[in-house]
Amino acid sequence: MTFDQIIGHQQQKDIFRRAIGAGRLAHAYLFEGPEGIGKKLMATAVARALCCLEGTGCGSCAACRKIDHRNHPDLHMVEPEGAGIKIEQIRRLTRELAYRPVEGRKKICIIDRADSMNPAAGNALLKTLEEPPGDTILILLSSHPERLLQTIRSRCQRVPFHRLPREEVLTVLTERLGIEEPEARVLAALAEGSFARAAGSGREEFGSLRREVFAWFSAERLTDPGSRLRLAEELDRRKDDLPDIIDILQTLYRDALHLALGRGNQAVNVDATDFITRLAGGKTIHSLLGKIDSLEQVRRQLERNVNRQLAINVLLERLAA
Ligand SMILES: [Zn+2]
Structure with missing residues (x-):
């Protein structure tokens, strides 16, 4: 997924295009907003842009393909195991982040449903956020940022994501997924901007x-x-x-x-x-x-x-x- 392929979220795309172009990314971001509206897609697009062999997030080079398949050695994905993200997962991540990037210039770590971290896991992550390895970008995703430790929130650059307008969801459903117009219209309206719910x-x-x-x-x-x-x-x-x-x-x-x-x-x-x-x-x-x-x-x-x-x-x- 390149930035251009993501529907909507224009402001957020511009933020990252500019920051990557100028080499001025923050160490940690918090993508906050409802479930299923494209936060993880955007995080993946950032990872692609940083790892791409062409330098563009082209989508076709070996590095971009590895990012899409989640098997790029410099991409670290953390997702809830069972009820939530456990301290062992954060400890494992911290060990991995201590090494230099394997293939590219940066390591990218995406923590999905970051608000599912229990306090122990949160405190373990806090240490990494306080002293981030220089070549690491952390992206936390959350639909309930208020459940995160305040100390974690304050160390991340917050990027709010909003629900997509109904017409934009409709465009994706009809043009990209080939869903017929009457059904697509119903789905788009019921999805209330959550693309995952309309098409997932x-x-x-x-x-x-x-x-x-x-x-x-x-x-x-x-x-x-x-x-x-x-x-x-x-x-x-x-x-x-x-x-x-x-x-x-x-x-x-x-x-x-x-x-x-x-x-x-x-x-x-x-x-x-x-x-x-x-x-x-x-x-x-x-x-x-x-x-x-x-x-x-x-x-x-x-x-x-x-x-x-x-x-x-x-x-x-x-x-x-
Ligand atoms: Zn590429």
């Missing part, structure tokens, strides 16, 4: 969950108390899927709102027009807004670990009303 390994699962939501939340099932009870039990069992289910429902109700306002062309779920029409049927704008609001409330309640069963029951009552 979770895509198939997400698609089938979406189909299940259509079946569960039909108007007939919502209004029948018995069906509603069974649905509540099913949702309680599927607790890990609940945040995604709520996301999907929110886009459906927002589409229903668009429809009610005569803005059907702005709908996201272009493949589910019948479902949305029934969802919007006979409801006022006020009522639809209330349902969207209820979904948002439940999302926040679930994040705070409130009584899940109760939250689900209240939600279903409100959606049925």
